[in-house]
Amino acid sequence: MTLTLNEKDHAMLRGDNGPATKMAMSILVRMAEITGAKELLDITGAHIDSTVYIGDAGLEFAEKLAGLGAKVSVPTTLNVSGLDEHHWHEWAVPSEWARQAHRQMIAYQSMGTIPTWTCAPYQTEMKPSFGQQIAWGESNAIVFANSVLGARTERYPDLFDVCCAITGRAPAIGLHLIENRAGSLLLQLMDIPEALQLSDDLYPVLGHLMGKVALERIPVISGMNAVPTEDQLKALGAASASSGAVALFHMVGVTPEAPTLKSAFQGKLPRETIKITMGMLRESRRELTHTDSEKLDIVVLGSPHFSLAEFKQLAPLVAGKQKHPDVKFLVTSSRAMTQLAEKAGFLESLQTFGAQLTVDTCILTSPMLPQELKYLMTNSAKFAYYAPGLLGRQITFGSLKDCVESAVEGNVIRDETLWTS
Numbered sequence: 001m002t003l004t005l006n007e008k009d010h011a012m013l014r015g016d017n018g019p020a021t022k023m024a025m026s027i028l029v030r031m032a033e034i035t036g037a038k039e040l041l042d043i044t045g046a047h048i049d050s051t052v053y054i055g056d057a058g059l060e061f062a063e064k065l066a067g068l069g070a071k072v073s074v075p076t077t078l079n080v081s082g083l084d085e086h087h088w089h090e091w092a093v094p095s096e097w098a099r100q101a102h103r104q105m106i107a108y109q110s111m112g113t114i115p116t117w118t119c120a121p122y123q124t125e126m127k128p129s130f131g132q133q134i135a136w137g138e139s140n141a142i143v144f145a146n147s148v149l150g151a152r153t154e155r156y157p158d159l160f161d162v163c164c165a166i167t168g169r170a171p172a173i174g175l176h177l178i179e180n181r182a183g184s185l186l187l188q189l190m191d192i193p194e195a196l197q198l199s200d201d202l203y204p205v206l207g208h209l210m211g212k213v214a215l216e217r218i219p220v221i222s223g224m225n226a227v228p229t230e231d232q233l234k235a236l237g238a239a240s241a242s243s244g245a246v247a248l249f250h251m252v253g254v255t256p257e258a259p260t261l262k263s264a265f266q267g268k269l270p271r272e273t274i275k276i277t278m279g280m281l282r283e284s285r286r287e288l289t290h291t292d293s294e295k296l297d298i299v300v301l302g303s304p305h306f307s308l309a310e311f312k313q314l315a316p317l318v319a320g321k322q323k324h325p326d327v328k329f330l331v332t333s334s335r336a337m338t339q340l341a342e343k344a345g346f347l348e349s350l351q352t353f354g355a356q357l358t359v360d361t362c363i364l365t366s367p368m369l370p371q372e373l374k375y376l377m378t379n380s381a382k383f384a385y386y387a388p389g390l391l392g393r394q395i396t397f398g399s400l401k402d403c404v405e406s407a408v409e410g411n412v413i414r415d416e417t418l419w420t421s
Helices: 007-014 019-034 056-067 095-109 139-149 160-167 194-198 202-214 230-243 278-287 308-318 335-343 347-353 381-391 400-409
Strands: 040-042 046-048 076-078 169-171 185-189 219-222 272-276 298-306 328-333 356-359 375-378 394-397
Touching: 007 019, 019 056, 019 160, 019 169, 046 160, 056 095, 056 160, 139 230, 160 169, 185 202, 202 219, 202 230, 202 272, 202 278, 202 381, 230 298, 230 308, 230 381, 298 308, 298 381, 298 400, 308 328, 308 335, 308 347, 308 400, 328 335, 335 347, 335 356, 375 381, 375 400, 381 394
Parallel strands: 046 076, 185 219, 185 272, 298 328, 298 375, 328 356, 375 394
Antiparallel strands: 040 169
16 A cells, blocks of 8 residues: 655655654654555644653653754644652652653753643643544543544554654544544443442443453443543543553443444444443452552542542542541642642642642652552552552552542541442
8 A cells, every 4th residue: 555645745754844854754654654544634733642751762752853953833732741840859759760851841842842741631722622633642632532522533652643743744544534433342331320320430440341341442332321521531531541442432422423323333233242230340340459458558649630620529528637647648630730720729628638739740650659658549440450560559449539538547448339239
């Protein structure tokens, strides 16, 4: 299959737009050829995941582009960095790591990007609209943009996302094309209580199960009696993109490309149907806890980054309470959401409670945790899935209310009511 380039593409490949653009376009063209793209398409936005500092190679790539004078050609947001510039001293971040991570931040900022430093760019004013062609990295952002917003992006990897941002082009493949966005797997919810459907508790658990059974397929969820909030859909997508490789899901009557079951499958029949029962959901929830211990050293919230609505939800749960002195309580978010939460008055009760906030980074990508913090608790299926492998820690999964009550008591407490009724 031959890749056809237009004159604008050829000009960038020749170096007419400078050496950085030439480098980016040469990488883009080679990747397009490997993926079998017939042509490239224009994008109107990008989100760069390469900002996460994971070693010298990524830093060298960023500084190489920056040194060549790279500038993005479309509005481009930045994923989490390797550190919170203002609070990293409060944690176990090595000074050399902080220095290198900061260099990488500076390199990407120099390219004319928007320093959002968040894994949830859909919470910013750069939130894409239905049908918008974009090139986004970061798995939870990709699945949210495709599924909840109806924008179009492939699962772009580190180092390639910035090439799309610089050139303003992307391979015309995969989920960029309407015909590739049809569902292939039907997940039918069977007798799931409405109280659970209305609760935040369901969505990370369902997402974890969905990722495991769907893998790279496009699942369609039917049988919902409730309309989930954006944060519930965020939790659902983030979990499915972690336990599997889901980049797009449809929920009948909820997500924009699935007003009906027929439209979700683009008039075709599902290739497979799986009936989702309470028993399957209970097992999925059990899988998210990796310890039998009730010990607790730290509660971690905000994976993906906490939204303003989540700050609003957390504030009354901690109001008038104080965490146990032996337990840390960490909320991670973007600088934008944290500033809005402060203006809204949601942070005062968190500070009184004894919570710590960190912005611009993620505990999964920064060496923040001291070695003595071994027992973690979270309400995030994404964090629960990755923490044992990436952090080497014991993790317990629970609801937001469970996390707060456990932090107060100093040991794990979980309310099983919604899962046993």
